[in-house]
Amino acid sequence: MTHQAIELTQAIDLTNCDREPIHIPGMIQPHGVLLVLQEPDFKIVQVSNNLFQWLEQHPQDLLDKPLSNLLSPQQVETVRQCLSEDFERVNSLDISIERQSKLLLFDGIVHRCNSLIVLELEPKQANQKSDFFEFYRSVKGIVTKIQKAPTLLDMCEVAVQEVRKIVGFDRVMVYRFNAEGAGQVIAEDRSDHLTSYLGLHYPPSDIPKQAKQLYKLNWLRLIPDAAYEPVALLPALNPLDDRPTDLSLAVLRSVSPIHLEYLKNMGVGASMSISLIQDRKLWGLIACHHSTPRYVPYTVRTICEFVGQVVSVELATKESHEDLDYKMKLKSLQSQFVTSLSQSKNFLDGLVQLNSDLLDLVGATGAAICAGEHIICIGKTPPEAELSALRNWVVTEIQYNLLHTRSLPELYPRAASFKAVASGLLALEISKINQNYILWFRPEVIQIVDWGGNPNKPVEVSANGEVYLSPRKSFERWQETVRGCALAWKPCEIEIVSELRSLIVGMILSQADEMARVNLELERSNTELDAFAYVASHDLKEPLRGIHNYSNFLMEDYADILPEEGVAKLQTLVRLTQRMEDLINSLLHYSRLGRTELTRQPVNLNDLVRQAIDTLKIGHPQQSIEFRLPQPLPIVECDRTQVNELLTNLISNAIKYNDKTEKWVEIGFIESETAPREGIIPYAFYVRDNGIGIPQQHLERVFQIFKRLHAQGAYGGGTGAGLTIVQKIVERHGGKVWVESTSGEGSTFYFTLSAAPNS
Secondary structure (H helix, E strand, C coil): CCHHHHHHHHHHHHHHHHCCCCCCCCEECCCCEEEEEECCCCEEEEEECCHHHHHCCCHHHCCCCEHHHCCCHHHHHHHHHHHCCCHHHHCCEEEEEEECCEEEEEEEEEEEECCEEEEEEEECCCCCCCCHHHHHHHHHHHHHHHHHCCCHHHHHHHHHHHHHHHHCCCEEEEEEECCCCCEEEEEEEECCCCCCCCCCEECHHHCCHHHHHHHHHCCEEEECCCCCCCEEEECCCECCCCECCCCCCCCCECCCHHHHHHHHHHCCCEEEEEEEEECCEEEEEEEEEECCCCCCCHHHHHHHHHHHHHHHHHHHHHHHHCCHHHHHHHHHHHHHHHHHHHCCCCHHHHHHHHCHHHHHCCCCCEEEEEECCEEEEEECCCCHHHHHHHHHHHHHHCECCEEEECCHHHHCHHHHHHHHHHCEEEEEEEECCCCEEEEEEECCCCEEEEEECCCCCCEEECCCCCEEECCCCCCCEEEEEECCCCCCCCHHHHHHHHHHHHHHHHHHHHHHHHHHHHHHHHHHHHHHHHHHHHHHHHHHHHHHHHHHHHHHHHHHHHCCCCCHHHHHHHHHHHHHHHHHHHHHHHHHHHHHHHHCCCCEEEEEHHHHHHHHHHHHHHHCCCCCEEEECCCCCCEEEEEHHHHHHHHHHHHHHHHHCCCCCCEEEEEEEEECCCHHHHCECCEEEEEEECCCCCCHHHCCHHHCCCCCCCCCCHHHCCCCCHHHHHHHHHHHCCCCEEEEEECCCEEEEEECCECCCCC
16 A cells, blocks of 8 residues: 555545544434423424334424323323433333324333433333343343453353343454554354354454444443434424534434444344443443344343443453452562662662562563663663653653553654564653653564454545545454564553552652751751850860960969979970960851851952952062962852952962972862752852872862861961861852862862852
8 A cells, every 4th residue: 555545544534434423413223213302391393204103193293392292291291200310210211102092112211412302212022021020030140140250251251141142142242442442352152153253353443432432421232223224303403503413322323324334244234232331431342243133122221231330340350350460479579669769878779779670560671760861771772872862752742650552663653763672661750850760661572463354444436436434344354463562561560650650759758858857957956066166165265265374374483493394394285275276266267157147249259369369478478479360250149258268268278288489379260060050150160279289088088177188387287177167168158169189289179159048
């Protein structure tokens, strides 16, 4: 078939099938009479054109007349009362009409359609019974057999056998729909001379969408004679709104001519369908076929409808017991999965460590864990170059956190290049904001599908040249090789993944709560520590000052009588108390940094750098130092005093720890790649020198308070608090500080500042 022919077929299929208005045919089947009534007096506004055949009265004699012209006042009142109750409970009504000394008996079926009332009359059979006890006797044994059936297929076998006994049709089948809308015969009971349809598949177009909708609305559908001549309604349009009357709920509604031709091609003279509904979706049908016309009385249809409802109720129970061992295995894996994740410090690392368990959870052969732009592969997956594009497509297509398909190339044509490993896809969205996804893959499985005839409807051309689709004429077994499909994901696998997301989200929220609690406790501890450091350092200064002063007094007043060794010890004591006071002052200053409110204002960093350099030049008048500023520094929002101290400390250290003859210090900034994403000022500032450098093993240690890498008096001494204070100032501004250094060549200290206030 050419590409143009394929497009033509698709267009015709939509026009002739999916768009056919089968709910408003304007005609009925001839085995009964239909009347359309208008309240409040039940005026007859439409009537079927076969009225005389059944009631020996012409349609024109009843149009625009009240229903009381046809039925007795008692029966009209019965219809009225029926409208105020549940139609399914009260239908059918016993209707009797006298004609020429004959009593005509009918089953009356009534329902409301918008503002209209539809009343249908079907002639009763001579031996027809409507006794409750007869109904109970008929269905009790059937219900027991259905409930006791151990498996879904066993239940379907019971259903077809019992329904066939009730209606006496040549063939009764259970026809199950898959996710794509195609059907398969999974159970069958038939006459011996008929060819079996068991196991055959049928395309979605055999029962188009609007037909499936009508099957959902009506539990049972009967066509007693597939070769019937439709009977028109008079008038053709409802006179109240000049539109066709909606016959969706009418039991006599005429069916599509395409469907009648379909039945004729199958050799079917009568058909009946019983809907099987699960979770408000059409799960399947009990389809009954007979080779000759066969009418099924309303009471018998009621029994069949009840059987269909019992089977529908049992579907969920029977399906829940399907693959029970496999479901228990999945539940066990899910429990292990969650336990393992909860013990992992990092959620994504926990997923990766699960490895094959992650695949076994859904019976996959490969998986991709997506965390932002980072993708980790497990098992057999599409090439890494394809995964980013696939993830981006999933983001646009996923609904309610899940996406699953057994034929990915149909939805995502690019997948045709890797269908061997990923024809099946099951995607779980954990976080849309953080773009966290898990993608599971299944390989292509080439399948041989047995169809009931060629599933592609033939295109035919009428005498006037109109192109249309015709139902296939052969239903013999027709095999097709299906490619680009994987084994379908089972409902229990999809359910386990859906549950998994809830468990993962709950676990993440629990971890977030714990982290928030720890952060709160840490913040409280830091506040208490700052307060303690302030109080302790403040209170320690007084006794320390006393020790320092008394030591000086002793040297001044008793130096002449103390031995030289004693004076030396007092001098050491004075020196140690002075150092301790310096340490306490540093600690006090550090604690004040954490307690002082930041005063943010636009600050020209060029002014701060010049101020720091001028101050340091005064302190080092004999040293020749080259200060380099490659480019003007920007104006930033910050606390002027604290950032001034930050720059002074860094530049001072650059001068202090430099043993070169020609010393230089460079102050500048570079564009920060991470800054915009982290919400900080888009620059990383730096102070660079050509000094002694820092060994790699000590790069982190330099920011610890009171930690010096050299002897106490080396390189001008100091308390070892300068870089700790630098780090505190940067952190209070919401930024980061780090160092890069080569021992013997120099160091570069980088820092960033937050663009938003951070107290």
